[in-house]
Amino acid sequence: MKVVGVLDSRISILSRAIIMPLKTAQKLYKFEGLVSMIVVEPKETITSDDLSKRIEEEIEGVKALTEEERTDIIQPLLSELEKWNFGITAALLFLTMCLVATITFMNISERRGEFAVLDAIGAPKTTALRMVAVETVIVGLLGSSIGLILGVIAAIMIVSKYTSIPMQLFMPSLTDLLPLSLIAETVGLTVAVSCLGGIITTLIANRKLTTEILRGEH
Amino acid sequence: MNIKTVDLTRIFHVGSHSVIAVNKVNLEIKEASFVSIVGPSGSGKTTLLNLLGLNDKPTFGRIFFNGKDVLEINDKERRKIRLFHIGFVFQNFNLLPTLTSLENVELPLMLAGKSSEEQRETALHLLELVGLLHRKDHFPNKLSMGEMQRIAIARALANNPKIVIADEPTGELDSNTGKEIIELLYRLCEERKVTVIVATHDEKITSVSDVVYKMRDGAISGYC
Numbered sequence: 001m002k003v004v005g006v007l008d009s010r011i012s013i014l015s016r017a018i019i020m021p022l023k024t025a026q027k028l029y030k031f032e033g034l035v036s037m038i039v040v041e042p043k044e045t046i047t048s049d050d051l052s053k054r055i056e057e058e059i060e061g062v063k064a065l066t067e068e069e070r071t072d073i074i075q076p077l078l079s080e081l082e083k084w085n086f087g088i089t090a091a092l093l094f095l096t097m098c099l100v101a102t103i104t105f106m107n108i109s110e111r112r113g114e115f116a117v118l119d120a121i122g123a124p125k126t127t128a129l130r131m132v133a134v135e136t137v138i139v140g141l142l143g144s145s146i147g148l149i150l151g152v153i154a155a156i157m158i159v160s161k162y163t164s165i166p167m168q169l170f171m172p173s174l175t176d177l178l179p180l181s182l183i184a185e186t187v188g189l190t191v192a193v194s195c196l197g198g199i200i201t202t203l204i205a206n207r208k209l210t211t212e213i214l215r216g217e218h
Numbered sequence: 219m220n221i222k223t224v225d226l227t228r229i230f231h232v233g234s235h236s237v238i239a240v241n242k243v244n245l246e247i248k249e250a251s252f253v254s255i256v257g258p259s260g261s262g263k264t265t266l267l268n269l270l271g272l273n274d275k276p277t278f279g280r281i282f283f284n285g286k287d288v289l290e291i292n293d294k295e296r297r298k299i300r301l302f303h304i305g306f307v308f309q310n311f312n313l314l315p316t317l318t319s320l321e322n323v324e325l326p327l328m329l330a331g332k333s334s335e336e337q338r339e340t341a342l343h344l345l346e347l348v349g350l351l352h353r354k355d356h357f358p359n360k361l362s363m364g365e366m367q368r369i370a371i372a373r374a375l376a377n378n379p380k381i382v383i384a385d386e387p388t389g390e391l392d393s394n395t396g397k398e399i400i401e402l403l404y405r406l407c408e409e410r411k412v413t414v415i416v417a418t419h420d421e422k423i424t425s426v427s428d429v430v431y432k433m434r435d436g437a438i439s440g441y442c
Binding site for chain 2: 113114116117118119120121122123124125127210211
């Protein structure tokens with residue numbers, strides 16, 4: 001076997017495992033052309049525990065696991081993966097929120113002059129707030145939707161490149177990769193943060209005297 | 219609209235210092251008169267105009283519009299007075315850069331709840347009045363200083379106000395354009411019976427004024 005690379009991973013699931021293409025593994029363990037796993041269902045007369053013992057006794061070199069045993073092995077790994085997945089998603093979401101809030105803050109700060117003019121010509125106090133609320137909802141909706149679409153496309157492209165799984169194979173399970181609940185959460189949170197950031201900034205901007213702002217506008 | 223101020227005072231607090239920008243100003247401005255306020259920079263002209271335009275609140279003193287104390291009414295009513303009865307022309311124009319000339323003039327009309335047809339019709343008429351109908355679709359950054367000032371005047375006139383307050387309207391303009399603006403303001407006063415109050419250094423404006431108030435250190439030091 002030719003070593004093509006070494007992965008230094010901090011993820012414990014990868015540090016305890018060897019990952020290789022199925023064909024390489026079959027060749028390495030002299031199972032070329034053979035299946036990698038057989039799933040058997042015990043008859044009513046025998047339990048799964050007994051069946052797995054009998055298989056291991058009768059067929060040399062075979063490891064037989066019951067559903068429970070398999071779950072016991074996989075579950076900790078899955079849990080850890082799930083934690084990592086949640087952590088990464090939460091961190092990305094937090095970064096997105098910070099970015100949205102910062103952009104909204106900058107945008108509103110630059111428009112203080114505009115709000116001061118509206119105030120000076122007698123616009124109701126709520127005009128600026130309504131403008132900002134509508135704008136931030138639209139921007140939040142568009143931004144999060146476009147971000148989600150581009151994010152999913154990028155993720156699929158990256159995963160496809162590094163796993164050699166063709167991109168079209170991800171398409172049928174797109175709703176699993178990106179469930180509606182996640183879309184709703186992301187869009188809802190982005191819109192809420194964008195709107196809240198805009199309204200708070202507008203309220204702060206409105207506290208400054210209109211006359212002071214207008215005097216500084218050129 | 220007659221305007222009267224009684225001991226109008228505005229004090230700004232900057233850190234531990236207090237600056238008396240307007241100091242016990244007593245004015246009486248008659249309806250449809252052209253009034254100039256002159257004085258050196260920092261004498262309190264702009265602060266006084268902001269107080270008269272209800273953009274700012276005095277620390278002490280009273281302002282009466284046709285005998286009614288406008289400081290006793292609530293913020294919502296003051297905004298209505300600003301929208302319907304006062305047109306403010308800023309020294310630096312303060313046009314909204316994302317709106318065209320026409321839209322800038324339409325803005326106060328929209329805020330006043332006028333129909334879109336009425337907004338369009340009035341705004342076009344006002345642009346014609348200030349001689350900029352051909353620039354209706356241009357954004358402020360495509361206009362000259364004089365044109366921006368004329369758009370600002372058109373905006374100030376949108377809701378047919380009884381008072382037009384202009385803060386150094388010719389301050390950033392060349393003499394010919396300044397002259398046109400003065401003529402425009404004078405025409406408003408004469409033809410529309412609008413009370414025009416102008417803060418200025420420009421002698422051409424003071425020469426057409428009914429009353430000229432001189433300000434120094436926040437106080438009225440004389441008038442003629």
